[in-house]
Amino acid sequence: MTDALNAxxxxxxxxxxxxxxxxxxxxxxxxxxxQRRREADTRxxxxxxWVANSDYxxxxxxxxxxxxxxxFFQATGILVTVGALCAAAFVxxxxxxxxxxxxxxxxxxxxxCLDVSGSMIAYDQEIVDFFSTLADSFQxxxxxxxxxxxxxxxxxxxxxxxxxxxxxxxxxxTALDPRVLATSRQDIIDNYLxxxxxxNGSVDGMSSLIGDGLANCSLLFDTDSSExxxxxxIFATDNDLQGEPIYSLQDATDLALSRNISLIGLYGAGGxxxxxxxxxxxxFTEAGGMYxxxxxxxxxxxxxxxxxxxxxxLFDAAPxxxxxxxxxxxxxxxxxxxxxxxxxxxxxxx
Numbered sequence: 001m002t003d004a005l006n007a008x009x010x011x012x013x014x015x016x017x018x019x020x021x022x023x024x025x026x027x028x029x030x031x032x033x034x035q036r037r038r039e040a041d042t043r044x045x046x047x048x049x050w051v052a053n054s055d056y057x058x059x060x061x062x063x064x065x066x067x068x069x070x071x072f073f074q075a076t077g078i079l080v081t082v083g084a085l086c087a088a089a090f091v092x093x094x095x096x097x098x099x100x101x102x103x104x105x106x107x108x109x110x111x112x113c114l115d116v117s118g119s120m121i122a123y124d125q126e127i128v129d130f131f132s133t134l135a136d137s138f139q140x141x142x143x144x145x146x147x148x149x150x151x152x153x154x155x156x157x158x159x160x161x162x163x164x165x166x167x168x169x170x171x172x173x174t175a176l177d178p179r180v181l182a183t184s185r186q187d188i189i190d191n192y193l194x195x196x197x198x199x200n201g202s203v204d205g206m207s208s209l210i211g212d213g214l215a216n217c218s219l220l221f222d223t224d225s226s227e228x229x230x231x232x233x234i235f236a237t238d239n240d241l242q243g244e245p246i247y248s249l250q251d252a253t254d255l256a257l258s259r260n261i262s263l264i265g266l267y268g269a270g271g272x273x274x275x276x277x278x279x280x281x282x283x284f285t286e287a288g289g290m291y292x293x294x295x296x297x298x299x300x301x302x303x304x305x306x307x308x309x310x311x312x313x314l315f316d317a318a319p320x321x322x323x324x325x326x327x328x329x330x331x332x333x334x335x336x337x338x339x340x341x342x343x344x345x346x347x348x349x350x
Contacts, residue, residue, distance in 0.1 A: 008098050009096070010095070010098065011095055011096075013092070013093050013094060016089065016092045021085065021086070076340075077344040083337045084334055084340075087330045087333035090328075090330040091330045091331060094325070095328055097323070098321065098323050108142070108229065108232070109141070109143075109158055109221055109222070109230070110141055110143050110233075110234065111144045111145075111146060111221070111231075111232070112131050112236075113147075113148070113213060113234065114127060114146070115213060115236060115237035117149045118181060119208065120236075120237065120268050121180060122178045122268075124176035124236075125173050125176050125177070126295070127266060128172045129173065130236075130266070131234070132166065134303060135165050143159065143160070143165050144158040144159070145172070146217050148209070148217075149200050149207050149213075150199070150200055150208075150209055150243065151209075151212075152198075152213055152216035153196065153198035153199040157220070158220065174191060175194065175196070176192065176195070207243060208237070209243055209245040210239055210241055210252075211247035211248045212245045212247050212252070213252075215246070215247040215255050218233065218252065218259055221259065221261065230262070231262065232262045232263075233263055234266065235263060235264065235265050237265075237280070238268035238277075239280040240276055253283050253284070262289060263287055263288075263289030264284075265284040265289060265291040265292065266292055266293075267280055267292070267293050268294050290302065
């Protein structure tokens with residue numbers, strides 16, 4: 001992913017414009033002088049036939065109307081010709097857009113980790129919207145999405161393809177329809193089951209294995225230690241544990257900290273009880289992480305600021321300069337001017 005430092009528009013050959021317009025003006029002046037010379041020669045020609053008592057013709061209404069018509073189209077012809085010449089000058093000068101882009105990537109990885117158990121389904125859509133808003137604010141960060149219940153499913157791995165991220169989050173929003181728990185519509189049920197396939201792997205009734213979900217998300221980051229990257233997990237759950245996990249929430253938090261991962265907790269407001277909320281909040285805040293209710297309006301700005309404040313090592317790379325031809329309005333003006341010129345000439349000759 002690239003970040004544009006600046007973009008400017010300029011002309012490849014700016015000297016063409018005064019040269020072009022100068023030549024055009026010279027041609028117009030020469031044409032006018034030649035026309036006047038011809039008219040003078042016509043008036044002095046012995047073969048010119050003069051008609052007596054014809055002065056009254058210029059006072060006739062029809063003559064005056066035709067003269068006004070002629071002068072109107074003559075002035076219009078001059079305007080469209082000048083416009084076409086100016087447009088042709090700019091087209092010939094070849095306008096271009098020059099962009100200086102920085103190929104360096106912000107060296108941050110963020111895993112979005114979402115509880116898709118039944119107790120969270122009422123909040124998952126708004127949390128997915130939350131994730132989507134965060135993604136709109138990132139530039140260069142790699143993002144992954146994992147969903148969990150009794151087991152975990154990786155929706156998409158770490159990527160900076162934000163078109164893919166937005167597409168997958170839209171699919172998640174459609175699939176995590178809160179009506180799924182109280183509907184007979186097969187399409188809603190199928191969407192949910194398809195999306196969460198792999199996250200509901202337990203056959204013994206266990207669900208919402210919170211610690212296992214967090215531990216799995218902690219293992220999604222690259223293990224290549226030669227590349228120094230900051231790591232964050234945005235973990236959304238109601239902490240309503242139903243079963244015996246391999247990792248407790250504290251164990252999973254310790255695992256994340258041992259891998260230098262910063263934690264941001266989003267609590268599904270109203271999902272669990274007060275004890276579950278307190279445990280979740282205390283575990284994350286004591287680990288130096290951030291904690292928000294999912295409906296907190298200030299959480300997005302705070303999370304973005306926290307992520308941007310983290311270490312952001314940039315790859316060394318020289319800026320790339322790209323030059324692109326710009327059509328702009330000049331081609332359109334040239335075409336309109338040429339069409340207008342021929343239309344005016346036709347009307348004058350009628």
